[in-house]
Amino acid sequence: MTGHPTTAPPRARRSRIGPEREAELYAAVMDLLREVGYDALTMEAVATRTRCSKATLYRQWAGKPELVATALRHQKPVTLDRIDTGSLRGDFNCLVDQLDDHRMAEDTALLRGLAHAVHTHPDLLDALRRLLVDPELTGLGALLARAVERGEVHPDTPALAFVSHLMLGALITHPLIEGTPADAAFLRRYIDSALLPALGV
Amino acid sequence: MTGHPTTAPPRARRSRIGPEREAELYAAVMDLLREVGYDALTMEAVATRTRCSKATLYRQWAGKPELVATALRHQKPVTLDRIDTGSLRGDFNCLVDQLDDHRMAEDTALLRGLAHAVHTHPDLLDALRRLLVDPELTGLGALLARAVERGEVHPDTPALAFVSHLMLGALITHPLIEGTPADAAFLRRYIDSALLPALGV
Numbered sequence: 001m002t003g004h005p006t007t008a009p010p011r012a013r014r015s016r017i018g019p020e021r022e023a024e025l026y027a028a029v030m031d032l033l034r035e036v037g038y039d040a041l042t043m044e045a046v047a048t049r050t051r052c053s054k055a056t057l058y059r060q061w062a063g064k065p066e067l068v069a070t071a072l073r074h075q076k077p078v079t080l081d082r083i084d085t086g087s088l089r090g091d092f093n094c095l096v097d098q099l100d101d102h103r104m105a106e107d108t109a110l111l112r113g114l115a116h117a118v119h120t121h122p123d124l125l126d127a128l129r130r131l132l133v134d135p136e137l138t139g140l141g142a143l144l145a146r147a148v149e150r151g152e153v154h155p156d157t158p159a160l161a162f163v164s165h166l167m168l169g170a171l172i173t174h175p176l177i178e179g180t181p182a183d184a185a186f187l188r189r190y191i192d193s194a195l196l197p198a199l200g201v
Numbered sequence: 202m203t204g205h206p207t208t209a210p211p212r213a214r215r216s217r218i219g220p221e222r223e224a225e226l227y228a229a230v231m232d233l234l235r236e237v238g239y240d241a242l243t244m245e246a247v248a249t250r251t252r253c254s255k256a257t258l259y260r261q262w263a264g265k266p267e268l269v270a271t272a273l274r275h276q277k278p279v280t281l282d283r284i285d286t287g288s289l290r291g292d293f294n295c296l297v298d299q300l301d302d303h304r305m306a307e308d309t310a311l312l313r314g315l316a317h318a319v320h321t322h323p324d325l326l327d328a329l330r331r332l333l334v335d336p337e338l339t340g341l342g343a344l345l346a347r348a349v350e351r352g353e354v355h356p357d358t359p360a361l362a363f364v365s366h367l368m369l370g371a372l373i374t375h376p377l378i379e380g381t382p383a384d385a386a387f388l389r390r391y392i393d394s395a396l397l398p399a400l401g402v
Contacts, residue, residue: 169370
């Protein structure tokens with residue numbers, strides 16, 4: 001970023017892989033994840049499928065956990081930091097608009113596999129938290145801070161500390177209670193009936 | 202129940218296994234579940250460990266999914282239907298009082314394994330819903346109905362339809378967001394800050 005290309009560590013250089021090639025690589029990682037799961041996915045298989053050398057892969061990503069976490073971040077259907085509709089309800093609904101029911105069912109299966117894998121792979125949990133969860137929590141914090149600034153939510157509202165639990169909880173518990181993945185219609189009802197009332201909106 | 206012992210189907214007869222023996226069997230099933238997981242657990246192993254014939258096991262339970270679901274129901278730390286403190290906040294806190302932090306961490310690991318197993322064993326999902334989830338939802342419904350009757354919660358409160366998602370969500374999302382199993386202190390804060398405000402209490 002501060003521009004010392006000759007002294008930068010190799011991993012910071014992106015000269016070998018352009019954005020299009022990167023997107024191809026991430027798509028291949030997602031395909032392999034769906035096909036064989038995290039445990040059976042190898043850097044070797046990614047290299048073979050993408051006709052990329054393993055050396056190039058390791059130059060760009062520290063290892064399998066980072067490659068998988070970055071691929072997930074690249075493919076994720078929702079980007080919180082571009083949402084700013086002017087109202088909290090609008091922001092939450094914009095978030096749901098970005099979700100695709102079919103894609104969501106597919107992702108649920110993928111995330112379930114990863115949720116299982118993190119318990120035997122602490123390095124995967126670490127990479128996912130660092131590259132995927134923490135940026136989302138930061139984005140959510142900014143969205144809520146704007147609602148407080150606008151005067152929509154009182155700054156002392158206790159539920160502000162639990163919005164990530166409330167949102168993620170709706171996605172995860174629906175398959176357990178209703179037996180099917182959460183869909184956009186359910187999430188809209190949940191936002192209006194439970195999430196916004198908890199925030200006093 | 203209506204008492205025709207001579208015509209009752211064999212599975213309804215409990216004559217061969219008394220309540221103490223049943224408790225022993227359930228404890229052995231839970232031990233095996235923790236040791237080897239659902240996939241590797243066999244009726245054979247339960248029979249061997251409890252010195253019980255497989256015929257006796259199958260006479261009492263239709264199969265492995267029912268035996269596991271019934272063992273879980275028997276061992277579960279919280280019994281909703283005995284809770285009636287006279288206030289909704291009291292009822293929810295009484296529920297948390299019944300939880301034991303160490304036990305909860307242990308159960309989280311066990312439930313995680315089962316949550317994974319249900320996706321490849323629809324018969325297990327069916328047995329868990331029938332024997333474990335549905336009775337809990339009924340108990341929760343009764344608890345909420347009493348709060349409405351007492352006038353604590355307005356009968357039209359939209360969040361009433363989402364209390365099970367809100368409660369289960371707190372338990373499941375804590376390990377994902379904070380990296381540790383939910384404990385009683387977190388649940389008390391969540392109940393006061395998010396659950397009760399959503400219900401307008």
